[in-house]
Amino acid sequence: xxxxxxxxxxxxxxxxxxxxxxxxxxxxxxxLYWYRQTLGQGPEFLTYFQNEAQLEKSRLLSDRFSAERxxxxxxxxxxxxxxxxxxxxxxxxSSLSDGYTFGSGTRLTxx
Amino acid sequence: RKEVEQDPxxxxxxxxxxxxxxxxxxxxxxxxxxxxxxxxxxxxxxxxSVYSSGNEDxxxxxxxxxxxxxxxxxxxxxxxxxxxxxxxxxTPYDKVIFGPxxxxxxxx
Numbered sequence: 001x002x003x004x005x006x007x008x009x010x011x012x013x014x015x016x017x018x019x020x021x022x023x024x025x026x027x028x029x030x031x032l033y034w035y036r037q038t039l040g041q042g043p044e045f046l047t048y049f050q051n052e053a054q055l056e057k058s059r060l061l062s063d064r065f066s067a068e069r070x071x072x073x074x075x076x077x078x079x080x081x082x083x084x085x086x087x088x089x090x091x092x093x094s095s096l097s098d099g100y101t102f103g104s105g106t107r108l109t110x111x
Numbered sequence: 112r113k114e115v116e117q118d119p120x121x122x123x124x125x126x127x128x129x130x131x132x133x134x135x136x137x138x139x140x141x142x143x144x145x146x147x148x149x150x151x152x153x154x155x156x157x158x159x160s161v162y163s164s165g166n167e168d169x170x171x172x173x174x175x176x177x178x179x180x181x182x183x184x185x186x187x188x189x190x191x192x193x194x195x196x197x198x199x200x201x202t203p204y205d206k207v208i209f210g211p212x213x214x215x216x217x218x219x
Contacts, residue, residue, distance in 0.1 A: 091154060101157075
């Protein structure tokens with residue numbers, strides 16, 4: 001499969017726990033993006049990487065959120081001390097130039 | 112004002128109808144424009160890029176008006192399988208900004 005892969009597909013966690021999501025982009029894509037989507041809204045930009053460098057972080061990304069792309073390949077998004085408001089679909093996308101390819105997303109439910 | 116705005120709908124149209132979606136964007140520095148399709152509980156998928164001269168892909172036609180900062184998508188001869196949410200997206204710098212999406216239901 002040469003698409004964007006995200007793991008896990010679903011995650012249910014208790015409030016206050018930490019969670020980590022993984023994204024494996026298309027191998028030749030040097031840009032990797034994280035978005036968050038809630039019901040009835042479009043995807044909201046969180047952060048993006050060009051190779052291993054994190055070039056931009058949204059104001060939506062509080063200090064509880066951290067993302068890494070250590071070797072310029074896969075990326076992780078960690079949320080510490082989860083809150084109910086963090087419940088959403090977390091989407092990863094990769095690109096080489098214009099136009100993204102999205103992964104299937106990780107659906108997070110904080111109870 | 113949101114960077115990208117769309118009428119959320121829903122648009123309920125009969126099979127075979129023509130339906131048009133509109134989108135406005137606020138950042139005049141936007142360089143690239145797209146329409147994405149998103150099925151329920153699935154990831155967005157690129158439907159088509161939008162070029163200044165307008166472009167067509169089968170039953171789908173996209174138009175861009177840079178002066179008015181306005182993008183449109185026209186779907187002709189609607190099929191049941193066109194039922195989805197259509198997301199307008201623009202790239203002002205290095206990232207894509209999405210609108211909230213317009214929901215389309217094509218009814219038999």
